[in-house]
Amino acid sequence: MNAVTEPLLDVQALTMNFGGLTALDQVSLQVHPGEVAALIGPNGAGKTTFFNCVTGIYRPSGGDIFVNPPGKRRRRLNGMKTHQVTAQGLARTFQNIRLFQKMTVLENVMIGRHCRTRSGVLGAVLRDPQTRREEREIVERSYAILEKIGLAGEVNELAMNLPYGDQRRLEIARAMATDPFLILLDEPAAGMNPRETDALEVLIRRICDEEGIAVLLIEHDMRMVMSISNRIHVLDYGKKIATGTVAEICENPVVIKAYLGEETEE
Amino acid sequence: MTAIAQIRQSLIVALWFMFLTFPILVIRVNTIENIIEWRWVNMLYAGAGSFLGSFAWRYLLERKSRAAGKDGGPVRTAEATAAEAKPWWRRLREERQYRYPALSVLAVVATIFPFLPFTSTYQINIVTNALLYVMLGLGLNIVVGLAGLLHLGYVAFYAVGAYSYALLHYHFGIGFWTALPLGALLATLFGILLGFPVLRLRGDYLAIVTLGFAEITRLVLENWNEFSFGPSGIAGIPRPGLFGLEMDLHGATIYFYFLMIALCLLTIFVVNRLQNSRIGRAWVALREDETACEAMGVNATAAKLTAFALGSTWAGLAGVVFAAKTTFVNPASFTFLESAMILSIVVLGGMGSILGVILGAFILILTPEYLRAFSEYRMLLFGLIMVMMMIFRPQGIVKGERRIYEFHRKPEDRE
Amino acid sequence: MDYFLELFFGGLTRGSIYALIALGYTMVYGIIELINFAHGEIYMIGAFTALIVSSVLAFAGLSGLSVLFLAAAAAIVYSAAHGFTVEKIGYKPLRQAPRLSPLISAIGMSIFLQNYVMLAQTSDFLPFPSLLPDLPFLSDLEIGIGSTEAIILMTTAVSMVLLTLLIKFTKMGKAMRATAQDRNMAMLVGVDVNRTISYTFIIGSTLAAIGGVLIASHIGRINFYIGFIAGIKAFTAAVLGGIGSIPGAVLGALVLGWTESFATGYVSSDYEDVFAFLLLVIILIVRPSGLLGRSTAQKV
Incomplete structure (x- = not known):
């Protein structure tokens, strides 16, 4: 990758304690523009906790989280609320799918536009031209994203009625609607069959290459991680034990050791 | 078996x-x-x-x-639902060629109802009463049905509205039409004031705090004699005027009936526009999953506060109307049972459904009036309804439908 | 100083009765995360059962302690039976439902039971017979505590000890703690979760019945509505101490009892119930995890 540009996400010495338990211990990690990065590690290594700290769901016990949004100045995310982090341009999906079940597919994506639009109660009641324009923009942008994701056929279906794989993709579409520069995907391939996983892989590559959105993903499907990632970060017991390209990680003895006994993943 | x-x-x-x-x-x-x-x-x-x-x-x-x-698993049911024959009431609701005639008939019936030969003042009164509960139900529906915040102290804001009018009239001689927006405003302010600290609480705690708050309000009204005249309340609140026209009781009742219809129409208009707006979608998303909603960039606290404040506005409006209707307020009208009754209207009708709440209000308010035998068992039935609805039909008698968007044009020619 | 002592013991008595009811809230919340709104009604039904049974017995010519024991036993049996039934009908079918559903169902249950008792009995206040025996030696001690108060304190203390032993050492107690920690895990290791939840309701209702008999004897009159206020106060106590925590419920109840007693004694008796609600609102806003509760990070 281009080492001259500033990293989009710059996490320094992030630490998270739950009572006596240290879930994250001095984790530093960078995600650069145009890359798909993977965060891997055995179960309980602290990967989701890392996401939760970055997105403001947990308040980290120590360390700094910075973002360098393209064309904007560096911001520190510590202490920001979840919705503020999203407004900065950092969107995420969830490990256990968290769609708005009783809303339609389109509405799920439209929620993503919330932080990029302004109209309030008065606008909603009066439906002035400004509000109508904004509403039209929301619908069209959301539909366009669903087309890219391949869900344009079910815009009016309730989210709860979608097949599992489609629900995972809808979560990605919803995240894309927030105009992020970086998407955090929490096990996007979990529960997918090999064919769906292949399609997902293509989709993630396209998000990165065509939309210019960098991706940081947590994934247990090593085949996918190895084929998609530009860079891999490995966590074990809350500590970062390695960073490198696919080839470097595959040969790293520390990583291999950490994964021994965890080989049942596939 | x-x-x-x-x-x-x-x-x-x-x-x-x-x-x-x-x-x-x-x-x-x-x-x-x-x-x-x-x-x-x-x-x-x-x-x-x-x-x-x-x-x-x-x-x-x-x-x-x-x-x-049948439909619990992730199976696509679009074709299945389309293939099923729609029951008549769904056709009435969803298909324009039936919907507009039906609405017109309803409008005509509502207009001529007070003038029918067999309609007594008493009957107009109870329908007016039901309409008041439609308003309250729709207001609470914003908070409970759309935003999913279990509000057990709705009656406190109703009381704020009623006492606003009563006290403003008593001290300053302010009339109904001035008191209406003032009462709503005061209730809204009250809602925001309470909402700020409590809205970050989890659902069940919020329920109990709102309940506690309503009880505090009632007890203060009951005991602070210098302010609210205690349990004996305030009497002699004037009915709304109509350009200084003198009306007999029957005329005044009819006037009030139409006033109530107008207010209900306003409520329906506003709630309908709200629920499919940017803010309304945020409420529903909040109800479905708060964490995900925040992660999608929605300021949950602000969204909750808006819902809470708007709900309070409507309670305040209804309160002013209530004071004008009964010409008398006292704390006994604002007990927890009143909150529970409004809540059961929303639960029975269907959380998030306008039509449902309207039906719910009419069923729950009119049934005990017309079937005298029921009136004694009224609260017993309300309790039973809440339990049974939750178990067998949590979506209510009319399910809240989401808006359908149509895309006719191909994406290529959308420029 | 005498006035202070009087208020102190008054608060202690009050608090220990709140504790008996609060334990039911806290145990149920600990195990199924539901504010059991109908719990106050269970307590009210206990008081009514005791009143009815004792009246019938008095009519039949019995008197003294045998009436107390039979009435209390009936109150316990019927409260427990009601608690069990309420859970089976109102909450069990909603185990998988969204959080608000069982809560609304619980509110419905509460309203239903109130009106059931009102319609079947009366909406008036009924005088409650003084079932508790006199302990004359107490007045000789001159510590400002009456025999009713003393009996209430003793009964509460004994109930607490028994409850603690039950939860700590019996198999059912272990099952309850396991279910409270993680219901699915408990199920996997062979705990009969449905039975455990039923037991929790039965134990909670039993304590509420004891509280019902004691408070009714103390105050001397009951009606169908006593469960609502007492329920909210006991819930306040449970939250104050940290809901889900058993020692917390007791501590919270005592704090609430004293707060009420001193506030009505020194500030104003008009606002007796306001203090409890105010305390509830403040504690929930300032420290929702309560005095002894731990704040748990939400799972994402």
């Missing part, structure tokens, strides 16, 4: 309930005259009722689990 096993199980249930209800339902002690009444016939009723009830219970539970099995 075989028939024998069914009967056996129902018999066990019946015996259990005969045992359970024995002291309360059968024995009545008159401690003053020292007589004990034995009402054995009640035991028979309890037994027979629970025997039959247990059949219904099992049948309904089974039907529910069958329905869940």
Whole structure:
């Protein structure tokens, strides 16, 4: 990758304690523009906790989280609320799918536009031209994203009625609607069959290459991680034990050791 | 289950309930005259009722689990639903060629109702009352149905509206039309003031805090004599005027009826526009999953506060109207049971459904009025409805539908 | 100083009764995360059952302690039976439902039971017989505590000890703690979760019945509505101490009892109930995890 540009996400010495338990211990990690990065590690290594700290769901016990949004100045995310982090341009999906079940597919994506639009109660009641324009923009942008994701056929279906794989993709579409520069995907391939996983892989590559959105993903499907990632970060017991390209990680003895006994993943 | 096993199980249930209800339902002690009444016939009723009830219970539970099995899994049901014949009431709701005629008929009926020869002042009054509850129900529906915040203290804001008008009139001689926006405004401010600290609480804690707050409000009204005139309340609140026109009681009642219709239409208009707006979508998303909603960039606190404040606005409006309607307010009108009643309207009608709440209000308010035998069992039924609806039909009698968007043009020619 | 002592013991008595009811809230919340709104009604039914049974017995010519024990036993049996039934009908079918559903169902249950008792009995206040025996030696001690108060304190203390032993050492107690920690895990290791939840309701209702008999004897009159206020106060106590925590419920109840007693004694008796609600609102806003509760990070 281009080492001259500033990293989009710059996490320094992030630490998270739950009572006596240290879930994250001095984790530093960078995600650069145009890359798909993977965060891997055995179960309980602290990967989701890392996401939760970055997105403001947990308040980290120590360390700094910075973002360098393209064309904007560096911001520190510590202490920001979840919705503020999203407004900065950092969107995420969830490990256990968290769609708005009783809303339609389109509405799920439209929620993503919330932080990029302004109209309030008065606008909603009066439906002035400004509000109508904004509403039209929301619908069209959301539909366009669903087309890219391949869900344009079910815009009016309730989210709860979608097949599992489609629900995972809808979560990605919803995240894309927030105009992020970086998407955090929490096990996007979990529960997918090999064919769906292949399609997902293509989709993630396209998000990165065509939309210019960098991706940081947590994934247990090593085949996918190895084929998609530009860079891999490995966590074990809350500590970062390695960073490198696919080839470097595959040969790293520390990583291999950490994964021994965890080989049942596939 | 075989028939024998069914009967056996129902018999066990019946015996259990005969045992359970024995002291309360059968024995009545008159401690003053020292007589004990034995009402054995009640035991028979309890037994027979629970025997039959247990059949219904099992049948309904089974039907529910069958329905869940059918569309519970992630299967696409678009074609399946389209293929099913739509019942007439759904066609009425969804298809324009039926919908508009139906609405026109409704409008005509509503307009001529007070002038029909068999319509008495009393009847206009109870329909007006039902309309007042439509308004309250729709207001609470914003908070509970759309935003999913269980609000058990709605009546406090209703009281704020009512007392605003009563006190403003008492001290400053302010009339209905000025008091209406003022009462709404005060209730809104009250809502924001309470909402700020409590809205970050989890759902069940929020419920109990709003309940506590409503009780505090009522107790203050009851005890702060210098401010609210205590339990005796404030009388002599004027009805709304109409360009200084003198009206007899019947005329005033009719005028009030139309005023209420207008306010209900306004409410329906506003709630309808809100629920499919940017903010309305955020409320529903909040109801569905707060964490995900925040992660999608929605400021949950702000969204909740808006819902809470708007709900309070409507309670305030309804409160002013209530004070004008009864010309008298006292704390006894604003007990927890009132909150519970409004909540059961929303629960019965269907959380998030305008039509449902309207139907719910009419059913719950008019049934006890017209079926006098019911009126005694009114609160008993409200309680039962809440339980049974939650178990067998949590979406209410009319399910809140989401808006359907149509895309006719191909994406290529959209520029 | 005498006035202070009087208020102190008054608060202690009040608090220990709140504790008996609060334990039911806290145990149920600990195990199924539901504010059991109908719990106050269970307590009210206990009081009514005791009143009815004792009146019938008095009519039959019995007197003294035997009436107390039989009435209390009936109250316990019927409260427990009601608690059990309420859970089976109102909450069990909603185990998998969204959080608000069982809560609304619980509110419905509460309203239903109130009106059931009102319709079947009366909406008036009924005088409650003084079932508790006199302990004359107490007045000789001159510590400003009456025999009713003393009996209430003793009964509460004994109930607490028994409850603690039950939860700590019996198999059912272990099952309850396991279910409270993680219901699915408990199920996997062979705990009969439905039975455990039923037991929790039965135990909670039993304590509420004891509270019902004691408070009714103390105050001397009951009606169908007593469960609502007492329920909210006991819930306040449970939240104050940290809901889900058993020692917390007791501590919270005592704090609430004293707050009420001193506030009505020194500030104003008009606002007796306001203090409890105010305390509830403040504690929930300032420290929702309560005095002894731990704040748990939400799972994402």
